[in-house]
Amino acid sequence: MWLIAVSLFGLAAVSMAQDTPQDAQADALAAWLCATGGVADGPTQQALKIKVGRATREDVARLLGKPWRTSNDADCEATQYGAIWEYLFKDADGTPFRVHVAFGTDGTVSLVARIPQRGRSVVLAYAAEKEHEH
């Protein structure tokens, strides 16, 4: 049941936010959710609640607390970039992972991803491609 609920939410987040369906990303998310055996860890459950395209820094802080690390690597026009917030967590077996939250130029969340210690990142939801200019 939980697997179904999480899957539906995650996939909905993806399809809601993007302009065109991205089957590969959705498949990746579904595969990851399946790999978890249907039981996402608490932090990832919280991360999945972040509403891309709408959630602000304050909303994210309410869900996940203060970030461990942030970055805004603008070097010409900061307004084109947005920030990245990172959180450190461990899953049930103690394996560390990061939750990566990217903000768009309008200050709302554009992407949420789960970055394992090794291997491929799983994009939980995204709103639009972030384009760097300079």
Added chain:
Amino acid sequence: MGAHSRRHHAFDSLPIHWAITAVAVLAVVFLFRANAVAQDYPPYGPNLPTAHFDHAHRAHLIPPRPKLKCPTLSATCDDVRTAQSEWNTELLGSDSLDGRSTYQPLVVRQGDRYIAYMAHHAGCAINRLNGQTEVNGTSIIDVTDPRHPIYLHHIVGFPADCNGSLDAAGNQMVHVCSGDSLPSNSRAEAIRKHGHYYMLRSNGNSSGQPGSESHQVFDVTDPRNPVLLTTIDPNETNTHKNWWECYSGIAYLVANDGTASAGRPDSAQGWQQSGSNQHVKIYNLHDPANPEYIRDFGLVGQQPGGVTVEGLVSPPTGIHGPISAGDRIYAAYGVGANGVVQILDRSKVLTGCTKPGASANCAKSPTQAEMLAPQLGWFTLPGTSLQGGHTAFPIYGEENGKRRDVLLVTSEEGGNECSAGSAPHAAWLYDVTDEAHPKYIGEDPNDPARTKIDVPDGFDYTWVGIVPGNGVADTHCGTANCSQSGVYGPSVTPQDPPQPNSNPNSFCNQGARFGVHSSIELFYPPYYGKLAITAWFTGGLRVFDIRNPDDARPIAYFIPDPNDTGCGAQGGPSPGPGCTFGNTGRDGHTVNAIHTNNVEVDDRGLIYLADRAGTGMHIVKLTGEAADVAHGDDHDHDHDHDNDHDHDHDNDDHGGDGR
């Protein structure tokens, strides 16, 4: 004009009392047996190495494929990233820099130590030394033993805490001068500065109006305890790549004045730009705690009320950063698009507003003629609007006994994962012996950017997915195909999982940018005129053999490993499973891969890489063929085609002008 005379002209611009006091300074330096000046060439000293170019035909080497996290992608190994990869390089040491995104590395010899100043983008991370979360500023590391860097201090950036937006923060640019190199106006000043080192850094980024940025000067004599001396022009916007001549004190600060600065003696309102919103503000920082404003400058048409008569857009594109050497200033405009490079007479820039007949408001609002007076030449780049002027590094030299001066120019890649429709950003060499008529050399018509200083996007070093693209027609780039440039097609970025045959994994699948960003800016004689050393984002460090500038060839690379093990160096307190930030490319594709932003050398020849994605600092040395080139030990070219001599053994490898 040779380099020797250029150097003398550099000092023609100094007031006569400086010349007199310079003698006193020299006496003081002698008496006090001052710390040796760390380097004698720009930006630290006035000497200019002499490059000895040749026309040898050398075999073009195909770089080995990078190592991959998953050599074969599969359901059980789906990590698309590159692993640490090297070709004619060797990793000596590294530091996580606490996972802070880093723009510029600068390594200075301070007495008997080598100190790295790593300039950070905006952000927040835990300082390993105190456990506190601090706004990114400048990390200071003792790299005297490159295999065991020692993190000494983090100068916090602004704002003071990590709550709220950091959009206007960052301290990306840094320069350091010795107080014994800087000239003095009095014996007291010389004594006060003796033995001291001073750091100039940009403070803030793109704050917008009314302007909250500045440049700051710190006394970093004790690098564990830097002391803020002064804040220059505290209401700037758009600070960027500055340049500080340690031998004259002249500093070229890239910025724009915000409206809040109006009324300040050094505030110049009304300068105009397309794209990056910045021009040059020039100060004399011979006494770093007491800046002396000289003037504002840029490309003609940027000045208040100016008319654009050069370049591709109006008003002209903003400058990224200048480099001065001898009596020349090389200014690259446009950053990543609409590139223009300008060659300037340094003396005329510095004295143009104080000479008889100068307009009353020349310093802040020069006339059209006053903007054009110092200009010796200018040009656009192959690809025109598709490529920008980011770095312009001069290489003064000779070939067959005749003067030959070359300019290495880079653009900046701006899009992640090879954005559809964007040109692969690369580097070019120009022959600027005749400064009024710069000539593009080393053209490769088969390359998307029409240059031999490029790195293909495929891991097998072939180009993938390039389609024709045209920039704006123009006649100032030095080639008949000025507007032509290949661009990435719509499907060049591999989807996940990449398909081995139709859409293989490549540099375009690493989350972040792939393309050139910058070259080194230090005039290091053993490499000067031999190696073009560049930062290529996900392509890492890229080194090219340019002894024959008409036929440059790749000679070395180093791609660091993404940091998957944590931010704390040597088991420091910063926690976490990894330090490398994720970057997002097409369709939300997010990868925490390498993102080499800038590279720089020290005067031992070591190369330092700074990672934009928080991977940290890597210290490498050249090995194999690249080291042979640097040391003049290789004899790999076809002498049958060598017009004259291999001058390698004649090069002035140990510093000094050599003229």
